[in-house]
Amino acid sequence: AFGNCTCAGTTKTFETKVYINEEVMKCDLKIAIGLVVPHHIAGFSGGGKIILPGIASSETIQHNHMMGHKSREKQKEKPEIGMGLYDNNPLRRDIDEAARIVGVDFLVNCLINGQGETVALYTGDIIAAHRGAVQEAKTHYLTPETAEKDIVIANVSSPNNVTSVGLIISFPALSSGGDVVLIANYPEGRVPHYLGGRWGKDTWAVQHRRVMIPEKVNRLIVYNEYPHPGSHWFDDDARIMYCTRWDEVLQLLQEKHGSNARVAVFPNADIQSCL
Template sequence: MPRSIRLPQLPWHGPRWVDFGLPDGWVVETCNIAGHDRPPMSDAQIEAAINSPIGSPRLRDVARGKSEVVVLFDDMTRPTRVARIVPFILDELASAGIGDSSVRFIVAASCHGALTRIDFAKKLGEAVLARFPVYNHNPYENCTFVGTTSYGTRVLINSEVMDCDLKIAIGSTYPHLLVTYGGGGKMLLPGVAHIDAIHANHLLGTKGQGSRVKGQGAHIHANHLLGAEFSAKSTSQTNPARVEIDEAARMVGLDFLVDNLVNCTGDSVAMYAGALEPAHTACVEEASAHYLAPKARDKDIVIANAFAKASESVIGLNTAVSLKDAGGDLVLIANAPEGQVVHYLIGSFGRGLGNRLGMRFPVPPKVRRLIVYSEYPDLAGTGPFDDPSRVVMLDNWDRVIEVLRESYGDNAAVAVYPSADIHYLG
């Protein structure tokens, strides 16, 4: 196996590049996002972005006279290096005369599993944990009603968040299966919302992205993500779930947003800070070019690497569009030592137990076999798929190649997507 592809792995466990061997005779097309190799922002660039906000005074001016501060941050399913950003936020708060005792951090984990102290340290740094309380979000209790959206969803938000008169959020924007783009108001709904509001918003998303609703549950067409025609305008005006998120965010009143774009290794390469809507809109406008990857066609094999969202690797199934119409094999690389994220809305909690949303992920029609490769097997967490007979779980790369060669020998047309979890295809 004299040739190989080099792919980023393990965003929260010592990020590194790993070589994956391939047969020499395979014809390989690598489809990177446009911004895959953009350099990480320097500290000076991060500081400049935070201190030159869009549509807002400087954070120190927004913070003056406030008494209680919450800093929301995204969880381990997102690669945002929050620890690099927080010091500049804290400097602004100190300049406004806000003491440490008035500040707390809350992870906007929605209905994902709770983070541990180890996770908090990776996200925020030990210095933050030594100075400030850091809390998980409980989507089942202690949420305050803030209003009803035009879609009829009763929005309840974490009560600790609502008790603060200065609300700051740090996250990143990526293409998103249900709401076209994440980031922005998603830090609030679903980030720190009640499970009932999260449920209702996800249902809107399944209807808004061309998914089919079957019975009481939504069956997501996982091979559909975004097309090149999406723009900031269409995102805010045509996707019901995104519209509702923005409505909810206005009800809550987020005071300052820090939204990031990341490269293929999860480093922030662009940052938009300031008022929620103009900052997020500007971020999405750049994201539409930054995350664009060329769409390969007529391939025997697709290799979809999940890095930024390795613990939500099912997102990579969108790459099935690159297989031949007659069908082929999709290899999903999902190296997540923590396993697939615990998700109380769409996760599986037993062989005979579904989930609250009733969601199943169809193996896309053109996929003969879905080969899920992980050095950290998670038989319960990967899925749930609606046709497990076409799913093969392997934890040895040589075995992956052996299985593929049994079908294709040394002659195969292959597409490799190094950032299958954060791209959209054009």
């Protein structure tokens, strides 16, 4: 992301200069391998995302994401960028154009179940094969909509920095004054998206985005057995609580909601989607 990148061309959609890892561009055969799940801005992961942002320069990634956010701000009444929005998504189109410019020869993409096991496989052209995977993904990950719950429990298996995707399906299911429990049980560790995280007490990366908690949420309870350094993935908010024991979580919920609470449980909130 920070060096050894060469410009392969420029996209038409966002006029993104496609700076790509130079070693990849020197290869005679380029095979892209990835996973297709709902994605909060690209509609679905997989396909050309292995190129952009996968092996693109930081500047290329920033331009693509910045233009995507600007485009989404203009489309609030009829959004084209967002979770499960694929067919007319300009950010996805920009990504696919970048993949064509780079010259990917073959794609291998899979769909998974709740245990992370491959349940479907799509191979071939990077655009056509990915489109086929997306069509199945639209129903494969589909979850019935629910609403007005006192408690929403969202289990996620994503790296720490992207656990917030589990809240996309959770917040709409909650009633006013309800609690969300986000189960994110793993050590924080190092992941590529730390480029969007915190670099010190007052210094943030260029692409850093913090999740805002809707007013209707009473508390966001984050359950993680491992010590957590802080809530910098979320907007500063006194309503966020961190628990390292499950009995702590249950006690908090019992004290607030009693024994007759209306509860929704999303066992795989980071890949479930109400399209």
